[in-house]
Structure formats: structure tokens, C-alpha cells
Amino acid sequence: MTTTAIVTTPRTPAASRLGLNFDVDSLRADLSRLTDHQWKHQRRYGGTGEAATVDWRVLSLRSVGGDRERTDPGGPGLHEFAGTAWLESAPYLKQVLESIPAQLRSARLMALGPGVDSGEHSDYKYGPPWGTARLHVPITTTPGATLHLEGTAHRWQPGTLWFGDFSRSHRVQNEDDVPRVHLVIDTLVSRQLLELFPEQERELFLDAALVNRWPVELSDAALSAYRLRCAVPASFLDWTEEDGDFQRPGDPRRDVTLDVRDGRLVLAVDDAPTIALVPLGNDEFRFTGWTDERTIRVERIDGQACLALRTRTGPAVRELRVLASDL
Known part of the structure; x- marks a missing residue:
């Protein structure tokens, strides 16, 4: 038997600044402890997926099974997400993750290299309609580092917390000669997380997003x-x-x-x-x-x-x- 409930959902903002801020010096102190080796290229879904062909590098603080070698955002499988060994060297970043009122999936430091242009693309099912919220905490940025999200240019500043709906069309560019580094956190949408959104946007997201349930224990x-x-x-x-x-x-x-x-x-x-x-x-x-x-x-x-x-x-x-x- 097949059933389908079709519901028209409101259009939600493509990006929102959320109600948390973080100490920039502490963010950068942790980052400095994690940059003594070459980070790996970002890969798409699945640890063996195709690697990025541009200078877009990743260090995973949370990954599937806590595997510090994985740079992808992960997906369904046998193993839950867990902190990697890198997270133990980043006590303030660990506090940042603990402050997010949602079930966490991956958390990655992502460095966009000088001169990189990702090209226009979208990340299917990585948006609120499918229960995912992708959050950014900028750590280092420059005037030439830009996110274009549905045609709007964004230059998010260090220490702020942003939601972006990356299931929509977007591209990232870095026209300067130093990397731009963000902490990128994938979470499950929760009512508690939506409380961090601007008040005038909350009802829109509650109506349009898939709000996930919290797990229960079974013997x-x-x-x-x-x-x-x-x-x-x-x-x-x-x-x-x-x-x-x-x-x-x-x-x-x-x-x-x-x-x-x-x-x-x-x-x-x-x-x-x-x-x-x-x-x-x-x-x-x-x-x-x-x-x-x-x-x-x-x-x-x-x-x-x-x-x-x-x-x-x-x-x-x-x-x-x-x-x-x-x-």
C-alpha cells in the first residue's frame, strides 16, 4: 500500500545568523594547534568518494566512527558520528560543538585555498526539508573570500554562527592569497536549534523543516x-x-x-x-x-x-x- 501526503511549505531564508557568538582568539588558538601538517582534500559522501580537484582541504573533528582520515560529511551506515583524535587537541572547538542544541553529525574544519572557485553546485538533501542544518563558524577570512548563496554574496565574520541552506545553488570563492577557514557543522534540525534563529524566521522554519525526534533506549x-x-x-x-x-x-x-x-x-x-x-x-x-x-x-x-x-x-x-x- 502506497500513501503520500503532499504539503506546500513556505519559502525559508537561504541564510540566517544565529544567536551564539564565539571568542575569535580561542578559535584561532585551537586552529594553530591543528595546522602543523597538510590537511586532506574534501571528499564527497562516503569516505572513498571523489576528492575535490581544487585546494579545498578538510580536518574532521567529528566523522563517521570518529575516523580522523575521513573528510566527507558522512551518511547512513553501521556507525554513528563521533569525535576524532583531532578534537582532543581543540578544547575550545569542543566547547563550541557542545553549545549547539542539536544532535550533531559531522564537524569539519574546511580551508578554502587561495584562488579557489568551487563553481556553482548544490548539496542535495543537506537542508531543513530533509532534517539537516549546516552551520558555519568562520575562524579566518579575508575580503576576497565570498559565499554566493542563491545569487547573494555573503562574507561571514569570525566568531559568528550562521545557518546556510546548501541544498540550494551556491558557490565559494577565495580571491585572496591566504586560506579561508570555517568550522562547518552538520546537525539534525531540532526545536532547540530553531530557538537560535531570528524570532521572525522561527515559524517559517517550523512549518517547512523536518524536525527530528530524539532517540530512545531499547533493551x-x-x-x-x-x-x-x-x-x-x-x-x-x-x-x-x-x-x-x-x-x-x-x-x-x-x-x-x-x-x-x-x-x-x-x-x-x-x-x-x-x-x-x-x-x-x-x-x-x-x-x-x-x-x-x-x-x-x-x-x-x-x-x-x-x-x-x-x-x-x-x-x-x-x-x-x-x-x-x-x-
Whole structure:
């Protein structure tokens, strides 16, 4: 059974200055402790994705599994985000991260080299409609370092905190001869985070954004009730799919199982553990490392198990039910 709730959402600002400020000298003191070696090029999603071809370098303070070698923003998988070894050398930056009232994903120091122009691009699903907020704390900048976001030029100043909707068209340029360095933090949108937005914008974001739930704890005994097998559309397992693709008739199916491994419910594809699941309450789980954009709810109707596969864009929900059987 397929259902779709289509909701028209208001247009939200592409960028907002948020209500926190940080000490510039402390930011730069931490940065100086982390620049005694060459940072790695930024990579796209997945640790082995294509590396940037321009001088756009990254040092990860938080990454998937706390891997200090990864420079990508991460995505769904078996491992949660965690602090890297680099974070231990940056006590003030650690305080900055702890001050953000949201569930954190990646946190990266990103250095845009002299003469770099990223070209126009957008980061699909890295915006509030999919439950993600990308925040910037500038640490060093120059007059020639510019973010163009939907055609508007921004030159954010050190020590401030900014939200930018980078799912929209943007480009970054550095026309000076020294790098521009920002702390870039990916978070899950929360009501607490939205309290940092300008008051006149909060209702717009509450109406348009996907506000994520906080995880709940479940015992191994409780998780064992969700041990199931079924076949799901292959596109549902791919967070980069176009919104709603998993509902298309004829989408190829993959055999999956839900089983308890090391105190977590884990989804295996063709017997290979692939995505750990985070309990949200009410028999619903999201993908580890992702947002409430993609969830699975376990239902039992007259003794028949089924999975309600759900994706969300803002308040809109798409759902497909598939039959399941107990392991």
C-alpha cells in the first residue's frame, strides 16, 4: 500500500545568523594547534568518494566512527558520528560543538585555498526539508573570500554562527592569497536549534523543516520483537534517491533482514550488515548517521508483520508498506 501526503511549505531564508557568538582568539588558538601538517582534500559522501580537484582541504573533528582520515560529511551506515583524535587537541572547538542544541553529525574544519572557485553546485538533501542544518563558524577570512548563496554574496565574520541552506545553488570563492577557514557543522534540525534563529524566521522554519525526534533506549529483549525478514525497494536503501522514487511500481527489490547485533537493530542486505537502526519510539527507527527523512516502522495487523517504509520532506510523508515475516 502506497500513501503520500503532499504539503506546500513556505519559502525559508537561504541564510540566517544565529544567536551564539564565539571568542575569535580561542578559535584561532585551537586552529594553530591543528595546522602543523597538510590537511586532506574534501571528499564527497562516503569516505572513498571523489576528492575535490581544487585546494579545498578538510580536518574532521567529528566523522563517521570518529575516523580522523575521513573528510566527507558522512551518511547512513553501521556507525554513528563521533569525535576524532583531532578534537582532543581543540578544547575550545569542543566547547563550541557542545553549545549547539542539536544532535550533531559531522564537524569539519574546511580551508578554502587561495584562488579557489568551487563553481556553482548544490548539496542535495543537506537542508531543513530533509532534517539537516549546516552551520558555519568562520575562524579566518579575508575580503576576497565570498559565499554566493542563491545569487547573494555573503562574507561571514569570525566568531559568528550562521545557518546556510546548501541544498540550494551556491558557490565559494577565495580571491585572496591566504586560506579561508570555517568550522562547518552538520546537525539534525531540532526545536532547540530553531530557538537560535531570528524570532521572525522561527515559524517559517517550523512549518517547512523536518524536525527530528530524539532517540530512545531499547533493551535487547525489546529489540528482539523486531527481528524480521522481507523484501524492500532497492531505492529505499539509497538516501540519495529522488524524493519518492521508492514508491515507483517495478522498483527492484532487495532481500533484507532486521536482527539484533551488539545491542542494536541492524538491517542486513543480502545477509550483509548494512545499516544500523536508531529507535525513535512507537516502533519506528531511522537510519544511523542520517535524519528522520528515512524511517522504518514495524507494524503487526491481525498477526501479520509488515514494514511501513517512510520518507519525509518537511511535513510531507511518503509511505509504502511491505509484508514481512519473523526470523
